[in-house]
Amino acid sequence: MALASLIRPVTPPNRPWTAARVLGHVLMAVWIFSGLATAYYLVNASGMDFLGRYGEKLINGFAVTIQLVVLSVLLGAALSIPIAFARMSTNRIIGGLAYAYVYFFRGTPLIAQAFLFYYGAGNFNQELKAIGAWWIFRDAFTCAVFVFALNTAAYQAEILRGAIQNVPKGQLEGAQALGLPRRAIFWRVVLPQAFIIALRPYGNEIILMIKGSAIASIITVYDLMGETRRAFSRSFDFQAYIWAALLYLIMVEALSRVWSRLERRLTRHLERPTQAAARTADDEGAAAGRPDATPD
């Protein structure tokens, strides 16, 4: 008890009802009410009826979304490695081409890229058939994977490049001073540290890909969004979108939880006990002791 009050100051029992506190409680009440209303809306009789009719389809769509994301992220990761190296190349032509690739895929909307490749491929169907690549574009799912992989490769290449270049220079110099061969320096010293720097942006990129994958529904892939749109257009029941929202939120939240746990696990050798304690103390201060900037 005494120890607990040392760590965390006990909140005074009667806090005044400031305007910020009233507003906070009102907003929380709104959230809780809309949460309950949504839950009621989903589980009442017509909701169960909807689930019985379309539930299985939505689950199938969910599985398609996961396949889509996993395939494109993995293919994109493989593709991003040569692009990242090309970006760092001293050869101006190679560097310029990689830059143009990255600029194009990061500077245009994913949906426009999907249209460009899915509908645009039809203009080159003779040529694509000749090189045996037509099957990629003929099927909406493979085409979506193709476009998403190209898109995420551009983002991942930038993440990888940034991480490699952000490994502290002293690490490189230390390795050189030890007389390690260049290959060993890269694989044993630079890359492992780069991966730790890249971990968080990688997690964000996967989340962006989960959200972006909804675009596949526009080019007729029946992923979660596609099944939802189909269910809505048949039943005109708005529940379809609410269920989809819940499933997407679960996916994204689960990934971000898993990812932050992974990050903590992989960086545990970097945590120094004193530093960690100091940081939590600082966080507490930031949360509680900061001057209140809310205008009343």
Add this chain to the structure above:
Amino acid sequence: MPDWLTLLSFGPDGWGDQIARGTLVTVGLAVATLPFGLALGFLAALAKNSSEPSLRRAASIYTTVFRGLPELLTLFLIYFGVQILLQKVLALFGGGYVEINSFFAGMIALGVVFSAYASEVFLSAFRGISAGQYEGAEALGLSRLQTMRLVILPQLIRLALPGLSNLWLVLLKDTALVSVIGIEDVLRQAGVAARVTKEAFLFFGVACLIYLVFSIISSIGIARIERWANKGATR
């Protein structure tokens, strides 16, 4: 003879004017969304930075939800959801049919998504301003509103600018999604042209180039604003 030039020309044979009109809609939507999203994001950041736990929690639910949902789904939720809600409310008053303006729905949806991300940017900018700034302002006898306006905001803008410029580029790209709910933006016009002429690659390629041009123009503009904002910074 280059058919594609004819196809892109202005006038009765080409699709130039339709695409130009679509481009204006795209830019208009992005520009109209920006102030709305910035204001909402700033308010959410204030709430998250507050010393009041319930306010912080309410704001963080908001950002978790709208950062977690696909933008496309948010768009549909707002477009159809608001329409159904309005219909139900109108039915209480004796019925009537409303159709909500899709430009408006797009603006709300994009603004809400923008604000959820912007609040994070503003929040980390708030954290970059030391407590000494607030204390100094208090010592000078400034009121809380004056502190915010004269001391905190100018520094906040400088700190938040890189993050916000990124969000602006994301917003510009996200506007393409509204073509799905029937707004005649550049992507939809390109789609119509592609369907009629069967030159999908050409028209969607042009649409992509237009987005690229806007991101280049934005980068130039952002660099200028950054120079202006950093004028007073010593470092």
